[in-house]
Amino acid sequence: MQKAVSITPTQIACSSCNLREFCLPADFTEAEFRQLETLTGIKRAYRRGDYLYRSGSKFESLYAIRTGFFKTQVLHEDGREQVTGFQMPGEIIGLDAISTDIHTCDAVALEDSEICELPFNRLEELSRILPTLQRHLHKIMSREIVRDQGIMLLLGSMRAEERLAAFLLNLSQRFAARGYSPSAFRLRMTRQEIGSYLGLKLETVSRTLSYFQENRLIEVSNKSIELLDMPRLLRLVGQQPNAPL
Amino acid sequence: MQKAVSITPTQIACSSCNLREFCLPADFTEAEFRQLETLTGIKRAYRRGDYLYRSGSKFESLYAIRTGFFKTQVLHEDGREQVTGFQMPGEIIGLDAISTDIHTCDAVALEDSEICELPFNRLEELSRILPTLQRHLHKIMSREIVRDQGIMLLLGSMRAEERLAAFLLNLSQRFAARGYSPSAFRLRMTRQEIGSYLGLKLETVSRTLSYFQENRLIEVSNKSIELLDMPRLLRLVGQQPNAPL
DNA sequence: AATTACGTTTGATATAGGTCAAAATACATG
DNA sequence: CATGTATTTTGACCTATATCAAACGTAATT
Numbered sequence: 001m002q003k004a005v006s007i008t009p010t011q012i013a014c015s016s017c018n019l020r021e022f023c024l025p026a027d028f029t030e031a032e033f034r035q036l037e038t039l040t041g042i043k044r045a046y047r048r049g050d051y052l053y054r055s056g057s058k059f060e061s062l063y064a065i066r067t068g069f070f071k072t073q074v075l076h077e078d079g080r081e082q083v084t085g086f087q088m089p090g091e092i093i094g095l096d097a098i099s100t101d102i103h104t105c106d107a108v109a110l111e112d113s114e115i116c117e118l119p120f121n122r123l124e125e126l127s128r129i130l131p132t133l134q135r136h137l138h139k140i141m142s143r144e145i146v147r148d149q150g151i152m153l154l155l156g157s158m159r160a161e162e163r164l165a166a167f168l169l170n171l172s173q174r175f176a177a178r179g180y181s182p183s184a185f186r187l188r189m190t191r192q193e194i195g196s197y198l199g200l201k202l203e204t205v206s207r208t209l210s211y212f213q214e215n216r217l218i219e220v221s222n223k224s225i226e227l228l229d230m231p232r233l234l235r236l237v238g239q240q241p242n243a244p245l
Numbered sequence: 246m247q248k249a250v251s252i253t254p255t256q257i258a259c260s261s262c263n264l265r266e267f268c269l270p271a272d273f274t275e276a277e278f279r280q281l282e283t284l285t286g287i288k289r290a291y292r293r294g295d296y297l298y299r300s301g302s303k304f305e306s307l308y309a310i311r312t313g314f315f316k317t318q319v320l321h322e323d324g325r326e327q328v329t330g331f332q333m334p335g336e337i338i339g340l341d342a343i344s345t346d347i348h349t350c351d352a353v354a355l356e357d358s359e360i361c362e363l364p365f366n367r368l369e370e371l372s373r374i375l376p377t378l379q380r381h382l383h384k385i386m387s388r389e390i391v392r393d394q395g396i397m398l399l400l401g402s403m404r405a406e407e408r409l410a411a412f413l414l415n416l417s418q419r420f421a422a423r424g425y426s427p428s429a430f431r432l433r434m435t436r437q438e439i440g441s442y443l444g445l446k447l448e449t450v451s452r453t454l455s456y457f458q459e460n461r462l463i464e465v466s467n468k469s470i471e472l473l474d475m476p477r478l479l480r481l482v483g484q485q486p487n488a489p490l
Numbered sequence: 491a492a493t494t495a496c497g498t499t500t501g502a503t504a505t506a507g508g509t510c511a512a513a514a515t516a517c518a519t520g
Numbered sequence: 521c522a523t524g525t526a527t528t529t530t531g532a533c534c535t536a537t538a539t540c541a542a543a544c545g546t547a548a549t550t
Contacts, residue, residue, distance in 0.1 A: 074394050074395075074397075074398050076398060076402065076483070077483050078483060080398075080402045081402075082394075082397055082398040082401045082402050084394050084397050084398075095386075095387055095390050096387060096390050096391050096394060097387070098383050098384060098386075098387035099384050099387035099388040099390070099391050100391075104391050104394065105394060124376070124379060124380065124383070127373075127379075128372075128373045128376065128379065131369070131373065134369060134372075134373065135369065137383075138343050138369070138382075138386070139343060139344050141340075141343070141383070141386040141387065141390070142340055142341060142342070142343035142344035142386065143344040144390050145340050145341050145344070145386070145389050145390060145393065146341050146344050146345075146349050148390065148393035148394070148396075148397065149319050149327075149329050149341060149349065149350060149393070150319075151393075151397055152319075152327055152329050152393065152396055152397065152400060153319050153321060153325075153327040153329075155397060155400035155401050155444060156327045156400050156441065156442075156443075156444035157321070157325045157326075157327050157441070157444065159506070159507090160506075160507070190526090190527065190528090191527075191528065191529095192527080196401065196402070197401070198401075199400060199401035199402065200507075200508090201507075201508055201509080202527085202528080203507090203508075203509085203510095203528090203529085203530085204506090204507055204508075205528095206527095206528060206529055206530085207507090207529080207530080209529095210529070210530085222515080222516070222527085222528075223516095238321070238322050238323060404536070404537090405536075405537070435496090435497065435498090436497075436498065436499095437497080445537075445538090446537075446538055446539080447497090447498080448498090448499080448500085448537090448538075448539085449536090449537060449538075451497095451498060451499055451500085452499080452500080452537095454499095455499070455500085467497085467498075467545080467546075
């Protein structure tokens with residue numbers, strides 16, 4: 001993460017928290033902003049491997065990622081784990097816990113990170129006063145539902161190559177939205193974690209990446225990825241079940 | 246669907262819409278109820294196969310299912326489809342569309358059904374006035390996110406038998422919550438649709454059901470299912486990857 | 491009641507991805 | 521810097537599930 005995002009007027013007020021998701025298309029008035037600022041509360045730093053919260057812990061706040069990278073995972077009693085997402089700056093985590101006031105997944109820092117805690121009660125109060133904020137909160141939750149549907153489609157009906165291509169393109173697009181290169185980036189997660197997210201074994205992830213490289217679709221070197229042929233990657237994702245590379 | 250759900254005082258006010266999800270633990274005052282009732286708007290009937298909404302159509306309302314059964318599905322450009330859920334009375338559909346004001350999936354009636362349309366603007370207005378309703382709406386959306394995480398776990402790390410056992414137990418539990426038998430019910434969907442939902446081919450669904458039957462876990466006859474051995478089904482779900490039946 | 495369309499079951503066979511294992515590489519720690 | 525630990529790659533082999541195909545039921549339609 002080197003380059004900063006261009007800050008539009010509407011983003012200044014909460015740029016301290018990098019609340020991309022909250023700030024995006026919001027058209028708050030000056031007065032509303034001041035209220036919003038009372039919300040953007042405690043900031044915290046996390047080291048790689050630290051848990052932001054654990055499954056089972058009490059829900060108090062949503063968290064906006066300022067810098068760094070997180071993963072969320074649900075654990076099955078028998079020890080199997082499923083990575084449910086990778087989150088980057090500007091994204092909000094903790095939405096699952098609203099349902100029961102108990103977190104239903106773990107959130108773990110994949111690198112040293114800073115987050116901004118958003119006490120949920122405060123957020124609800126404010127969103128009763130600020131319809132724009134209310135709408136925004138709803139959109140964020142709905143977006144998460146849509147994202148999950150996309151993952152179901154991926155897990156339920158794509159083969160390994162498509163899953164991996166979709167994964168890389170998704171990261172690419174999210175980096176681009178943050179002002180970073182869409183075609184060259186560093187993976188923050190292990191092959192194992194990618195595999196868990198995509199419903200594949202780590203060996204399959206590794207093999208498929210190698211295969212993409214042989215075919216000049218990407219260039220991989222450990223965690224460094226370069227997307228060499230986006231059009232072909234895109235075609236791969238929207239393809240018939242057994243289309244050739 | 247033959248037996249009605251027992252109606253608690255808090256459920257009377259909106260029982261006309263069977264808004265189980267909204268009514269569950271809500272402790273509204275008399276006055277609040279009257280306001281809520283202004284919301285529960287248009288009721289509509291759908292025939293089997295009818296679309297409640299389609300992917301791409303404009304978002305106006307959430308829908309509460311009063312009677313009947315629906316499925317939601319997302320379509321991939323190449324024609325592949327993924328069933329993302331089966332919904333029964335008292336459940337709310339349409340949450341995905343809040344994100345962009347456009348529906349991102351289709352909702353199709355699996356049998357003749359009645360729904361109750363909840364204009365979303367009205368719902369947002371009301372939930373600014375009624376914190377209980379606001380909280381409730383948030384919980385419903387969050388619950389959907391949690392449900393989706395569960396499906397990711399299922400699709401990403403369970404094998405066919407576990408998926409199907411989890412599916413049957415989930416239906417069982419939801420029927421039970423509505424006052425119907427948890428152990429004998431009729432599937433409203435085809436093997437094909439079950440397969441799509443579980444990331445399996447219809448033949449695999451059929452074979453696995455037959456296998457369960459041979460092992461006296463269930464009794465299947467076309468769409469009629471009877472769960473004969475819930476404890477064993479439960480054990481099957483929470484089991485090591487390759488545990489024996 | 492006969493006809494047709496649709497859904498389900500079952501079998502035989504193929505294959506994508508899993509499993510197991512070993513070597514190679516990167517990364518962290520004293 | 522050296523040493524140990526974790527991650528990644530690659531190979532050989534295996535298995536769960538997909539695919540293809542045919543027969544069988546069931547439910548709508550004439």
